[in-house]
Amino acid sequence: MKKIMVVGRIGCGKTTLCQRLFGEELRYKKTQSIELVGGTAIDTPGEYVENRAFYRALVVSGVEADLILLLQDCTDSECRFAPGIQAMFQKPMVGVITKIDQSGSPAEVERAEIFLKLAGVNPIVHISSVTGEGIEELRGYLM
Ligand SMILES: Nc1nc2c(ncn2[C@@H]2O[C@H](COP(=O)(O)OP(=O)(O)OP(=O)(O)O)[C@@H](O)[C@H]2O)c(=O)[nH]1
Ligand SMILES: [Mg+2]
16 A cells, blocks of 8 residues: 555544544544554644645655645635645645535535645545545555
8 A cells, every 4th residue: 555645624534534544443533743544644733734834844744655645625615725735745646525424515525626626636536434435436546
């Protein structure tokens, strides 16, 4: 499995996705610092992408990763990624729209898709870490 780094806003579902990918029990735990999960995933705190002062730390940690997952919660009406953030990492990236089980309308998912496209990320997968929808498709990119 590729070494991944997971990036996205506070509460967008990074840690829950890592737990799902590594078959761990889904349980809430705030991420306080950059952490290695399951040996192949770098989980990051949402604060690092919400505050540009931390961008350098993200880039430095991302050097270790083969692939960066950029997560956008479909229920979140705000996007906090700098436009073209993809160019900053210089790494292959996959956009991940999270919490699709919570989506109130297709428009919410489309909004998340626009945010990820503005970030410069492609391809994009839609997932729910709770129901498992889209997880196998995402795994395909991690092989
Ligand atoms: N319904 C639903 N809830 C989810 C999903 N993924 C995560 N959550 C919930 O969203 C909340 C935040 O999830 P986390 O995975 O801790 O978020 P995070 O991105 O790691 O947040 P930080 O560590 O603070 O940056 C938790 O209560 C999760 O249970 C999902 O796919 N569907
Ligand atoms: Mg977390």
